[in-house]
Amino acid sequence: MSLKVYNSYTRQKEVFESITPGHVGMYVCGPTVSGESHLGHARPYITFDVLYRYLTHLGNKVRYVRNITDAGHFEEEGREAEDKISKKAILEKLEPMELVTKYTNLYHWAMKQFNTVDPSIEPTATGHIVEQINMIEKIISEGYAYEVNGSVYFDVKKYAANYDYGKLSGRVIDDLLETTRELDGQEEKRDRADFALWKHAAPEHIMRWKSPWGEGFPGWHIECSAMATKYLGAAFDIHGGGMDLQFPHHESEIAQSTICNHQNPVRYWMHNNMITINGRKMGKSYNNVIKLTELFSGDHPLLSQAFHPMTVRFFILQSHYRSTLDFSNDALAASEKAFKRLWEAYEILQKLVPADSNDDVIDKELDAKIVKWVAEFKEFMDDDISTPKILANMFEMAPIINSMKDGLIPSDSISAATLLQMKDQFKIYLEDIMGLQSVSVSNNEAFKAVMQLLVDIRKEAKTKKDFATSDKIRNQLAEAGILLKDEKGGEMSWSVE
Secondary structure, three states: OOOEEEEOOOOEEEEOOOOEOOEEEEEEOOOEOOOOOEHHHHHHHHHHHHHHHHHHHOOOEEEEEEOEEOOOOOOOOOOOOOOHHHHHHHHHOOOHHHHHHHHHHHHHHHHHHOOOOOOOEOOEOHHHHHHHHHHHHHHHHOOOEEEEOOEEEEOHHHHHHHOOOOOOOOOOHHHHHHHOOOOOOHHHOOOOOOEEEEEEOOOOOOOOEOOOOOOEEEOHHHHHHHHHHHHHOOOEEEEEEEHHHHHHHHHHHHHHHHHHHOOOOEEEEEEEOOEEEOOEEOOHHHOOOOEHHHHHHOOOOOOOOOOOHHHHHHHHHOOOOOOOEEEOHHHHHHHHHHHHHHHHHHHHHHHOOOOOOOOOOOOHHHHHHHHHHHHHHHHHHHEOOOHHHHHHHHHHHHHHHHHHHHOOOOHHHOOHHHHHHHHHHHHHHHHHHOOOOOOOHHHOHHHHHHHHHHHHHHHHHHHOOOHHHHHHHHHHHHHOOEEEEEOHHHOEEEEEO
8 A cells, every 4th residue: 555645735635656756855834933832833743753754664765844934924914014033032132043042942952852853954044035035036027026115025816817826725816805904014015915025124123134125024935935945846745734824824835936936836735733722722812822841841720730742742643633633631641641551561562572382372363453453554654644543553452462461361372473563563653653752751861851950940049048949849849759859968869759
């Protein structure tokens, strides 16, 4: 069976065939580093990490490009056109690139906790201003963009008259006109549906670059078209991202790249669905945005405890990437228990030793079931990355593994070949492809680093005679089952109860 993926552009599953056999080009929209990454950001990066791992497992050489948006990204659909980076830099009293570095580092740290593989290339918007300007100049020369007062806009209506605009998102031009909100500077545009490729920088605007149209900064959409073209070519295999990016971002990318490169830029558009919080969309207005640091520490009103990154990764992979995933404290707590149960069975499996057996003692029905369940791992993965079905099969085998350990099922009930295949495929799919790891705190380097940080903070608090903070750290760790002990000479040690 060949790998099939759901193509958002054609709205159907298709057999995956890369443009160059054995080589795959994949672009995934990365974060806007104007603030901390939150729970909603975790899903696309885990989803496409699994896809990246699986394409590599199938023998492909994958060039995985995931950008960092560190400039521009002004709100096309918001009350006014504003640069998120510049606005946040003013609020935090930081230089824009200082703020960008702070949140980029925090984002990379979070991705390490989730055990995601680094992309092949991680380009930044600020590092590709020249490429973006060149692309805008080409779009103007092709007659699909125009300059007004130092800003440049894409002519959507002209494009829609000649190309299939709206196919990805399912929107038609009349709908766009009706739903476009009143924006500042709207009178500059020839049409309300047009979007900005370059925005003139007002005197107070911090991040600005010279261009043929005066000083300004790039639009959100043009950066991805420019970087994808530079590193993956005029046409490439996969473009991924969250479903919320279909419009206007990805629709605009298609239009820009098609005009510049005279061909459809992407073979397969893949989108993960959204995460909801207790049945509601995640958003600042609902006060339910959970930052990843809050998720890992438990420091949020919606959380009763801290959750390990592997629990979160497992929770996300329990649902198909195209289905809505409803988050709740109870759902994560249930996932924590389920993952612990599965991982314990996996560790037992790796210690089981194949027994010498003959056909007379092998339980042929059980043996056949296990062979079928294991063989379905690849079948499910090839069916649009169906990780929940793989995990369901693993849970079918978990009680059998436990029974073999306890002697309730004789070790020679299944053939040595079946047991070896079981051990091999569990490791490949659980660890190598789904990227899951043990949550054992004694072996977790990230946990040790966090504990060292808490120890250092407590030492500093005691030095300053801030005993309230010192006691709070010790008491809350004790509640979490971690014993912090004061040693001679001001040193501290800790142990898990």
